[in-house]
Amino acid sequence: MTGILPMAGILDRCRRLAPDGRPVVTGLAVVADAWACTNPSLGRGIALGLFHAKRLRDVIRTELADPHAFAVTWDSVTETELAPWYQATVAGDRARLADIEAARTGSERPRPSDPAAALVVAFARAMAHDPDIFRAYMEIAGCLTLPASCSHGRASSTASSRSPGVMRWRCHPGRRETSCYG
Numbered sequence: 001m002t003g004i005l006p007m008a009g010i011l012d013r014c015r016r017l018a019p020d021g022r023p024v025v026t027g028l029a030v031v032a033d034a035w036a037c038t039n040p041s042l043g044r045g046i047a048l049g050l051f052h053a054k055r056l057r058d059v060i061r062t063e064l065a066d067p068h069a070f071a072v073t074w075d076s077v078t079e080t081e082l083a084p085w086y087q088a089t090v091a092g093d094r095a096r097l098a099d100i101e102a103a104r105t106g107s108e109r110p111r112p113s114d115p116a117a118a119l120v121v122a123f124a125r126a127m128a129h130d131p132d133i134f135r136a137y138m139e140i141a142g143c144l145t146l147p148a149s150c151s152h153g154r155a156s157s158t159a160s161s162r163s164p165g166v167m168r169w170r171c172h173p174g175r176r177e178t179s180c181y182g
């Protein structure tokens, strides 16, 4: 048994080779982690990387003969189909860090301002009480549906409306409960 080993050097990073849709280089396609990486706590990197590789195959089939068209199409596919996952993960991580910081300092737990992060937080708190919300949350967790475009309209509104009550319920101990052990 070793001592505690830190998992350090984990960063959120996204590379775009065609900012504003205008390629700065052709003949180069960034895929999977070479395109973007985040904190690995959600365990989505391999699924998103494989999906990205499959879409690269599709774009190669149709655009390879024209380097400029290839670069523009690859940027568009990546920005439309992959970037929302990166943005949602970063927003969710920031909301989670703010939540941890509030728990650490004993202050009021903040409500995330980003709509996608707010929905994920609401889902996570409400899914223990509603099977539809649980299914919708698993669709998001399994990379089938983006938080911002969740198709479960009823689940989404139910999660948001139930969340304040669930927040008061507190599914995990707060500073007051844990400080008696310190």
Ligand SMILES: Cc1cc2nc3c(=O)[nH]c(=O)nc-3n(C[C@H](O)[C@H](O)[C@H](O)COP(=O)(O)OP(=O)(O)OC[C@H]3O[C@@H](n4cnc5c(N)ncnc54)[C@H](O)[C@@H]3O)c2cc1C
Binding pocket: 007, 031, 032, 033, 034, 040, 042, 043, 044, 045, 046, 047, 049
């Ligand atoms: C600590 C941690 C835990 C994770 N846990 C999960 C998880 O539970 N589930 C999940 O889905 N994802 C997880 N991920 C993310 C996942 O590992 C990555 O998203 C995924 O491996 C990315 O695949 P990739 O092919 O883009 O890059 P990589 O898997 O990093 O592959 C890149 C390869 O290129 C090689 N290489 C680098 N430079 C050169 C060079 N110059 N010449 C030749 N070869 C080179 C490297 O040696 C490596 O083999 C985790 C990541 C980390 C860091």
